[in-house]
Amino acid sequence: MPLLFAHLMQTGFGGFYDGIAHLFLTPSDLLLVLGLALLAGQQGPQGGRLLLTLLPLSWGIGLAVGQRWGLDLTLALLTTVLFTLVGVLVALSLRLSAQVLAFTVAGSGLLFGLINGFTMPPAPSGLPLDVLGVVSAVAVLSVLISAQVAATRSTGFCIAVRVAGSWIAAAGLLSLGLLFKA
Amino acid sequence: MSRFKLRSWLAIVVFALTLVLPRTLSAHELLPGYLDLHETAAGQYSVLWKVPLQQGKRLPITPRFPEDCQLQGDLDSKLESSAWIYHGSLSCTSSLKGKPIVIDGLAAVGTDVLVRFQPADAVRPETHLLKPVKQTTILGTDVDSEPSGLVAYLRLGIEHILLGVDHLLLLLGLVMIVRDGWMLLKTVTAFTLANSITLSVSAIGIVQVPTAPLNAAIALSILFIGTEVVRFMRGQTSFTLRHPWVLACGFGLLHGFGYARGLAELGLPHHELLLALLLFNVGIEIGQDLFVVLVLALERAFRQLQIRWPLWVRRMPAWTIGCAGAYWTIETTLSLIKGGV
Numbered sequence: 001m002p003l004l005f006a007h008l009m010q011t012g013f014g015g016f017y018d019g020i021a022h023l024f025l026t027p028s029d030l031l032l033v034l035g036l037a038l039l040a041g042q043q044g045p046q047g048g049r050l051l052l053t054l055l056p057l058s059w060g061i062g063l064a065v066g067q068r069w070g071l072d073l074t075l076a077l078l079t080t081v082l083f084t085l086v087g088v089l090v091a092l093s094l095r096l097s098a099q100v101l102a103f104t105v106a107g108s109g110l111l112f113g114l115i116n117g118f119t120m121p122p123a124p125s126g127l128p129l130d131v132l133g134v135v136s137a138v139a140v141l142s143v144l145i146s147a148q149v150a151a152t153r154s155t156g157f158c159i160a161v162r163v164a165g166s167w168i169a170a171a172g173l174l175s176l177g178l179l180f181k182a
Numbered sequence: 183m184s185r186f187k188l189r190s191w192l193a194i195v196v197f198a199l200t201l202v203l204p205r206t207l208s209a210h211e212l213l214p215g216y217l218d219l220h221e222t223a224a225g226q227y228s229v230l231w232k233v234p235l236q237q238g239k240r241l242p243i244t245p246r247f248p249e250d251c252q253l254q255g256d257l258d259s260k261l262e263s264s265a266w267i268y269h270g271s272l273s274c275t276s277s278l279k280g281k282p283i284v285i286d287g288l289a290a291v292g293t294d295v296l297v298r299f300q301p302a303d304a305v306r307p308e309t310h311l312l313k314p315v316k317q318t319t320i321l322g323t324d325v326d327s328e329p330s331g332l333v334a335y336l337r338l339g340i341e342h343i344l345l346g347v348d349h350l351l352l353l354l355g356l357v358m359i360v361r362d363g364w365m366l367l368k369t370v371t372a373f374t375l376a377n378s379i380t381l382s383v384s385a386i387g388i389v390q391v392p393t394a395p396l397n398a399a400i401a402l403s404i405l406f407i408g409t410e411v412v413r414f415m416r417g418q419t420s421f422t423l424r425h426p427w428v429l430a431c432g433f434g435l436l437h438g439f440g441y442a443r444g445l446a447e448l449g450l451p452h453h454e455l456l457l458a459l460l461l462f463n464v465g466i467e468i469g470q471d472l473f474v475v476l477v478l479a480l481e482r483a484f485r486q487l488q489i490r491w492p493l494w495v496r497r498m499p500a501w502t503i504g505c506a507g508a509y510w511t512i513e514t515t516l517s518l519i520k521g522g523v
Contacts, residue, residue, distance in 0.1 A: 013341055013345060017344065045487045045488045049487050049489060143483045144479055144483050146483075147482070147483035147486035148483070148486070150487060151486035
């Protein structure tokens with residue numbers, strides 16, 4: 001079992017809430033969304049809007065493709081490296097061009113969505129509520145955090161955001177160390 | 183694309199959604215099953231088994247007792263408004279304490295079952311909540327360490343509101359027609375107090391409302407709030423838009439009956455019902471408040487990101503509420519005309 005990885009949780013509230021819980025109980029996914037939201041917020045409202053447009057969309061596409069393939073892959077090393085890098089970018093508070101941010105967001109969303117899809121069996125009939133739950137949770141979390149970061153310009157808050165980024169990077173480095181040790 | 187063409191396409195999309203979405207996201211009814219096992223003599227139990235009906239059909243769930251137990255005779259059964267009620271007796275070679283009870287078929291129907299077990303030597307019965315992901319429980323063991331017992335009702339309350347698309351749409355509509363924080367506080371408080379009152383009087387049995395007219399009235403309330411949201415977005419006004427708390431109070435009374443329906447039909451003993459009612463109500467309020475806070479936080483986030491939604495996106499919530507309300511109103515009214523009770 002790879003580190004920082006969880007299968008679809010069963011909340012007992014149905015597929016939609018299982019999907020929401022999946023994001024919050026899968027540390028690598030959660031850290032990536034937090035990192036991307038902080039990074040997009042650091043770029044201002046435009047970054048937040050770009051994140052809201054691209055991340056749920058790419059995540060959803062990745063999920064749909066992943067469910068169709070249904071491979072037994074977690075790509076733990078790649079996902080850990082990715083959210084570590086996002087954490088580093090946040091800690092450095094780098095200004096990124098819209099193209100670079102879009103590429104980072106869409107690429108991450110596709111990859112993480114794809115891996116989510118591998119772990120979720122397709123819905124036998126009706127709406128894929130678990131997929132809707134995951135995508136909704138990604139959209140809501142990313143828009144709430146990026147909006148707050150984009151709107152708050154005080155020095156103390158900017159420092160706190162960079163510290164949060166460094167914690168994400170540190171969690172990633174720790175996970176990488178444990179992965180290599182395992 | 184010309185404005186006329188765009189409107190035509192939107193009309194087609196909205197019409198299609200009207201037909202498809204409410205059917206998929208049907209108005210939720212709390213439909214827990216209920217199994218009561220009361221020890222009358224050593225190893226002898228009276229059995230009460232309530233199987234909820236969904237769209238008039240008995241849910242395919244069945245209790246499975248330990249192998250050393252035998253059901254005595256045929257279970258007496260009768261049909262009530264929304265459940266089949268079975269009475270019978272169970273004879274076991276030894277006590278049910280420490281033995282498992284399984285509810286077969288629970289995963290397929292996605293509902294919960296409350297199991298009440300009262301050994302002869304116990305002062306109070308113990309309550310277990312079985313769910314699609316946990317179809318078995320061990321009777322007489324350590325029930326307080328898991329989210330069972332009376333806390334199960336708290337969970338049922340949260341579940342009822344989170345899965346109740348009809349209730350959530352009404353709340354969304356109320357939040358959308360409120361102009362400021364003070365009015366929002368008054369509106370949410372009015373809704374909470376009103377639904378608490380009817381939930382209480384209905385669950386205790388002081389007031390009984392037939393299911394079919396109640397469903398129709400709840401559906402109509404959602405249709406009404408949809409039209410009020412549209413009116414609000416057009417800049418028009420009305421008595422309910424000037425005083426949304428009055429509307430919240432009226433509809434809170436109505437939806438409180440809806441909340442109570444499932445709980446009352448469990449037929450719990452009076453002393454347990456009061457505490458269960460309180461926890462169920464707290465669960466509903468937690469779910470409602472979470473939803474309202476989330477809607478407000480999202481609204482604020484969209485403002486902070488300076489998002490300018492196109493007109494059709496801004497109108498989508500009102501259309502969704504109105505379309506769903508219209509669909510459910512027609513569906514429940516037809517059911518009422520056909521003789522539902």
